Amino acid sequence: MTLGTFILVSLVxxxxxxFVLLTAVAYTVWLERKVVGHIQNRWGPTRVGPFGLLQxxxxxxxxxxxxxxxxxxxxxxxxxxxxxxxxxxxxxxxxVIPFGNWIAIGSIYTPLQIADVNIGLLIxxxxxxxxxxxxxxxxxxxNSKYSLLGGLRASAQMxxxxxxxxxxxVGVVILSGSLSLREIVDAQAxxxxxxxxxxxxxxxxxxxAFFIYLMAAYAETNRIPFDLPEAETELVxxxxxxxxxxxxxxxxxxxxxxxxxxxxxxxxxxLGGWRGPVFGPEILQDVLPIFWFLLRxxxxxxxxxxxxxxxxxxxYDQLMAFGWKCLLPLAIANLVITALVVALRA
Amino acid sequence: MLHLILFSVFGLICAAAAxxxxxxxxxxxxxxxxxxxxxxxxxxxxxxxxxxxxxxxVIVYAGAIMVLFVFVIxxxxxxxxxxxxxxxxSLFIGIPGVTIGSVLMAxxxxxxxxxxxxxxxxxxxxxxxxxxxxxHQFLLxxxxxxxxxxxxxxxxxxxxxxxxxLQPTEEKN
Amino acid sequence: MVPLSYYxxxxxxxxxCGVTGFLIKRNIxxxxxxxxxxxxxxxxxFVAFAAQWHALSGQVFVFFVMVVAAAEAAVGLAIIIAVYRxxxxxxxxxxxxxxx
Numbered sequence: 001m002t003l004g005t006f007i008l009v010s011l012v013x014x015x016x017x018x019f020v021l022l023t024a025v026a027y028t029v030w031l032e033r034k035v036v037g038h039i040q041n042r043w044g045p046t047r048v049g050p051f052g053l054l055q056x057x058x059x060x061x062x063x064x065x066x067x068x069x070x071x072x073x074x075x076x077x078x079x080x081x082x083x084x085x086x087x088x089x090x091x092x093x094x095x096v097i098p099f100g101n102w103i104a105i106g107s108i109y110t111p112l113q114i115a116d117v118n119i120g121l122l123i124x125x126x127x128x129x130x131x132x133x134x135x136x137x138x139x140x141x142x143n144s145k146y147s148l149l150g151g152l153r154a155s156a157q158m159x160x161x162x163x164x165x166x167x168x169x170v171g172v173v174i175l176s177g178s179l180s181l182r183e184i185v186d187a188q189a190x191x192x193x194x195x196x197x198x199x200x201x202x203x204x205x206x207x208x209a210f211f212i213y214l215m216a217a218y219a220e221t222n223r224i225p226f227d228l229p230e231a232e233t234e235l236v237x238x239x240x241x242x243x244x245x246x247x248x249x250x251x252x253x254x255x256x257x258x259x260x261x262x263x264x265x266x267x268x269x270x271l272g273g274w275r276g277p278v279f280g281p282e283i284l285q286d287v288l289p290i291f292w293f294l295l296r297x298x299x300x301x302x303x304x305x306x307x308x309x310x311x312x313x314x315x316y317d318q319l320m321a322f323g324w325k326c327l328l329p330l331a332i333a334n335l336v337i338t339a340l341v342v343a344l345r346a
Numbered sequence: 347m348l349h350l351i352l353f354s355v356f357g358l359i360c361a362a363a364a365x366x367x368x369x370x371x372x373x374x375x376x377x378x379x380x381x382x383x384x385x386x387x388x389x390x391x392x393x394x395x396x397x398x399x400x401x402x403x404v405i406v407y408a409g410a411i412m413v414l415f416v417f418v419i420x421x422x423x424x425x426x427x428x429x430x431x432x433x434x435x436s437l438f439i440g441i442p443g444v445t446i447g448s449v450l451m452a453x454x455x456x457x458x459x460x461x462x463x464x465x466x467x468x469x470x471x472x473x474x475x476x477x478x479x480x481x482h483q484f485l486l487x488x489x490x491x492x493x494x495x496x497x498x499x500x501x502x503x504x505x506x507x508x509x510x511x512l513q514p515t516e517e518k519n
Numbered sequence: 520m521v522p523l524s525y526y527x528x529x530x531x532x533x534x535x536c537g538v539t540g541f542l543i544k545r546n547i548x549x550x551x552x553x554x555x556x557x558x559x560x561x562x563x564x565f566v567a568f569a570a571q572w573h574a575l576s577g578q579v580f581v582f583f584v585m586v587v588a589a590a591e592a593a594v595g596l597a598i599i600i601a602v603y604r605x606x607x608x609x610x611x612x613x614x615x616x617x618x619x
Binding site: 349350353357360361364365367368373376377380383384387390391393394395396398399402403406407410411414415418419421422424444448451452455456459461462463464465469471475476479480483484487488491494495497498499501502503504505506508 | 520521522523524525526527528529531532533535536537539540543544546548549551552553555556559562563566567569570571573575576578579581582583585586587588589590591592593594596597598599600601603604609
Binding site: 078117118119122123125126127129130132133136137139140148151152155156159162179 | 374378381397398401402404405408409410413414416417419420421472473
């Protein structure tokens with residue numbers, strides 16, 4: 001592949017991935033309102049379009065045309081930069097996520113992934129850890145006590161749960177012996193005992209790690225039951241109390257994009273990525289892996305929303321105690337046992 | 347050529363952010379320019395091929411240490427720096443001295459250091475090879491640093507906790 | 520192709536900025552950040568020399584520097600919090616008494 005086609009193919013992939021991601025963000029919001037509505041015995045959005053399907057667009061238009069208020073007491077440069085930081089880092093992490101196998105379009109043979117790097121997992125962890133700045137700076141620069149409390153809580157919570165999140169993934173890395181997301185998925189190919197797929201959650205015994213990851217991911221994305229940074233009942237809206245219109249929408253987008261990234265990572269690390277039964281004509285064989293991958297992501301997002309509709313919020317000291325005294329030792333124990341098993345098997 | 351362009355762009359960003367750290371009077375601006383320094387340094391590491399080091403630089407430095415700094419600045423609500431009056435000696439001797447010294451050093455490094463030119467990705471720091479080194483050749487230092495980190499964690503807890511929080515309490519609910 | 524000396528100049532510049540910051544700043548947190556800047560400058564020259572000698576141990580050393588820097592940051596910031604609690608200031612010029 002020449003440099004020219006490489007750049008062209010990469011650009012197309014970037015645009016496509018961004019378009020899909022942003023649409024997914026918009027419709028995750030719709031899904032959330034709909035599902036939480038049904039859980040609470042309501043209808044959710046129904047007025048705009050059939051089943052309220054055009055609601056995200058109406059919301060987008062509303063966000064665009066609302067007045068963009070800047071309170072007089074804020075520290076302007078950071079106040080403006082904070083939502084951008086949040087949304088940029090949330091969208092960047094999609095760059096290394098593989099959506100499916102290699103495909104051939106004409107003479108071009110390319111992976112369904114923007115960049116296939118051999119440290120993909122580390123890059124995702126790095127970018128998500130940078131996302132803290134958006135939240136922390138918005139809390140600080142708003143110069144209001146609710147925002148500051150929300151920002152402080154968010155940065156403490158995200159830094160704490162990042163450790164459990166990272167440690168829960170190390171077991172998978174030991175099992176597959178690679179940091180490249182594509183190789184991790186490839187290591188999960190095949191079946192054992194005839195029918196059970198070789199996913200890390202079954203074969204590798206990463207069952208505990210999977211649940212640690214799930215809970216740490218909820219805390220990392222500031223979702224219920226760990227949504228202390230934006231706890232409506234005590235902090236108004238937490239770190240984005242002082243934001244309005246498009247700047248608020250950016251935080252919103254960042255949160256949902258982070259959810260989608262976390263769901264993608266979970267399906268890649270634990271559930272075999274795009275692995276699934278592939279059959280039929282060639283075109284179907286190309287499309288089916290993507291479908292299986294998106295199905296897993298959808299299931300994760302649904303569980304996210306389901307949990308939101310079911311569980312109450314933790315208290316802040318409970319949250320910290322849970323992270324440090326429960327999740328972290330469990331993750332370390334899981335890591336040690338996995339390492340032992342791998343070492344004894346070798 | 348591309349290597350030189352990328353090096354200069356990110357080197358300039360890095361240097362500008364480092365100067366900005368000195369110029370800014372509010373600690374949070376200094377902290378953020380330090381984050382920029384670290385991010386652009388990660389790119390420089392990538393250019394030298396040290397991909398693992400670059401990733402760890404972002405995760406540990408930019409993602410953990412600097413978040414800690416920002417957190418403490420927020421927690422203590424640190425305000426603007428009070429500037430102490432600069433002395434005249436520093437103005438008339440210090441600044442020219444530093445300029446001359448650094449130009450001299452740069453000149454010596456560029457012309458007389460006897461270093462080679464490197465291509466982009468000169469020494470690929472593959473995670474596997476790094477792990478080989480880290481867990482075989484450098485195993486003892488690795489374990490020692492892990493103990494150091496453990497001691498540091500406990501020290502930080504003891505130092506930062508309020509004195510009354512460390513007293514054993516009679517009743518615990 | 521970039522001469523390795525350019526990397527060394529950049530590294531030296533970062534270190535010099537760190538030293539300057541350490542000397543002219545009065546806020547204890549900024550002083551602390553200047554130390555991190557110095558460490559970063561040194562790290563860059565480690566990686567550059569690793570490329571020069573084709574020895575990965577240079578990169579491993581950077582890893583150790585980072586770990587020690589993390590430990591140092593944790594303890595240092597804890598000390599800063601403790602100092603602020605007793606003195607209510609972050610200005611190093613005003614933290615000049617052994618006993619209150």
